[in-house]
Amino acid sequence: MEVYFDNAATSYPKPPSVYEAINFTLQHVGANPGRGEHSLSQSANRIIFKARETIAEFFNIPNSRNIVFTSNGTEAINLALKGFLKPGDHGIISSMEHNSVVRPLNSLKNDGVNVTIVQCDKEGKLNPDYVFKEIKKNTRLIVLTHASNVTGTILPVEEIGEIAAKKGIPLLVDAAQTAGTIPIDVLRNNISLLACPGHKSLLGPQGTGFLYICEGFNLKPLIEGGTGSNSELSEQPDFLPDRFQSGTLNTPGIAGLKAGIEFINKKSIQTIKEHEDMLSKTFINKLKEINRVRIYGPLSIKEKTAVVSFNIKGKDSADIATALDEKYQIMVRVGLHCSPHAHKTIGTFPDGTIRVSFSIFNTVHEIDYFIDSLKVILN
Ligand SMILES: Cc1ncc(COP(=O)(O)O)c(C=O)c1O
Known part of the structure; x- marks a missing residue:
């Protein structure tokens, strides 16, 4: 998929x-x-x-x-x-x-x-x-x-x-x-x-x-x-x-x-936000269970939009993103995301992060597929 x-x-x-x-x-x-x-x-x-x-x-x-x-x-x-x-x-x-x-x-x-x-x-x-x-x-x-x-x-x-x-x-x-x-x-x-x-x-x-x-x-x-x-x-x-x-x-x-x-x-904008919040929360909770993951930005859903940036200690983020794309057809963004000052602020400059961002059309099933695929890549 x-x-x-x-x-x-x-x-x-x-x-x-x-x-x-x-x-x-x-x-x-x-x-x-x-x-x-x-x-x-x-x-x-x-x-x-x-x-x-x-x-x-x-x-x-x-x-x-x-x-x-x-x-x-x-x-x-x-x-x-x-x-x-x-x-x-x-x-x-x-x-x-x-x-x-x-x-x-x-x-x-x-x-x-x-x-x-x-x-x-x-x-x-x-x-x-x-x-x-x-x-x-x-x-x-x-x-x-x-x-x-x-x-x-x-x-x-x-x-x-x-x-x-x-x-x-x-x-x-x-x-x-x-x-x-x-x-x-x-x-x-x-x-x-x-x-x-x-x-x-x-x-x-x-x-x-x-x-x-x-x-x-x-x-x-x-x-x-x-x-x-x-x-x-x-x-x-x-x-x-x-x-x-x-x-x-x-x-x-x-x-x-x-x-x-x-x-x-x-x-309704509330329904859309609630759906995206649910996806972010689910994603963050599952991602946290993976070894050596570092998530950047607030973890509280109230304080954020449906964007999650992370890195995995000891692993090259670009390699992970490429493997997600080429092996599993999962599209994420990696690098500095046109915002070098933001990365300097959170301490991820110049390497950047892997960024995952959801919309109303994404599902928990897709998140499960992502997490399973990521686990395989990391092993
Ligand atoms: C915070 C922020 N500002 C401005 C822009 C620029 O928008 P556009 O790509 O439509 O020019 C973006 C796009 O990623 C953005 O995330």
């Missing part, structure tokens, strides 16, 4: 309704949304609008025009960071951030942006007081991953949101590992910018993502032209979402993303 345990990279499989929505849009609504008055273009436009409305409702976003579609989470984060921070600005991030945050900030450093990395503990947990202490006069942005893609550790977005609101500093949340499994309310959590891939727990296809930009937020577009609106002008439109949405949209993908969120709504 084939077992896919790499859902933190991208979820697979998708719900059947997602494949249907993509196929239907490709075959029957093939026109360019927002590039014509004809009826098929209007139909495509309606798909985009409804997808935006579905996302807005899911994250309690007051106005769906504040959602800008991107091709993934990285693009959304880049737009937020490079569109906002200017020379002389200071930003605060945690030590569990993904390279999608760290790399654009690193290149912004060359333009005079200063960045403080607040250290998390060995389990990847962040003390909000440490963030508070690092706030300076010129702090313009706090950036936080909602959960680590290495350990699954959930970071205190609510507390940091309160601090950010009190200090009048915008908060950018990277929800790559939580959107679709942990409820997010941009108003209640004081989130000014929310970056989400559509292809992970939101269950949409690859090539989808979005950035929520709160009302009145002054962001500079990174790409201009081709909005289908204000064609008489040489300047980029000044209204949302067109200001940040240049070029033909991925209508089939966005239709799939909408179907993914509708699947979550139908099942």
Whole structure:
């Protein structure tokens, strides 16, 4: 049997309704949304609008025009960071951030942006007081991953949101590992910018993502032209979402993303989280029984998403992952997972870990197969 345990990279499989929505849009609504008055273009436009409305409702976003579609989470984060921070600005991030945050900030450093990395503990947990202490006069942005893609550790977005609101500093949340499994309310959590891939727990296809930009937020577009609106002008439109949405949209993908969120709504986010928690708990308990296993991050299910990172003392993680794939068709991710700072934080740099990550479609039977296969490989 084939077992896919790499859902933190991208979820697979998708719900059947997602494949249907993509196929239907490709075959029957093939026109360019927002590039014509004809009826098929209007139909495509309606798909985009409804997808935006579905996302807005899911994250309690007051106005769906504040959602800008991107091709993934990285693009959304880049737009937020490079569109906002200017020379002389200071930003605060945690030590569990993904390279999608760290790399654009690193290149912004060359333009005079200063960045403080607040250290998390060995389990990847962040003390909000440490963030508070690092706030300076010129702090313009706090950036936080909602959960680590290495350990699954959930970071205190609510507390940091309160601090950010009190200090009048915008908060950018990277929800790559939580959107679709942990409820997010941009108003209640004081989130000014929310970056989400559509292809992970939101269950949409690859090539989808979005950035929520709160009302009145002054962001500079990174790409201009081709909005289908204000064609008489040489300047980029000044209204949302067109200001940040240049070029033909991925209508089939966005239709799939909408179907993914509708699947979550139908099942309920709580049911999905409970299923994934049950899988994580079962997996951790069985893994703990294996000799010389070291699991990283919190073991308490309440404190994590369905991501488990581990190593086995004296064994090469890459060899284990290769054997799992080649001999047993079990797909896991090994290495640094694009998050070297997170691995430095938990003490697994530069070798990294074996990472297993579950979705609503994984089963206990698959976990049993994994554990049995791992035992054979280790013997
Ligand atoms: C925490 C985190 N942030 C950002 C990203 C980037 O998302 P994408 O692959 O959609 O660009 C990922 C993807 O793995 C992630 O795990």
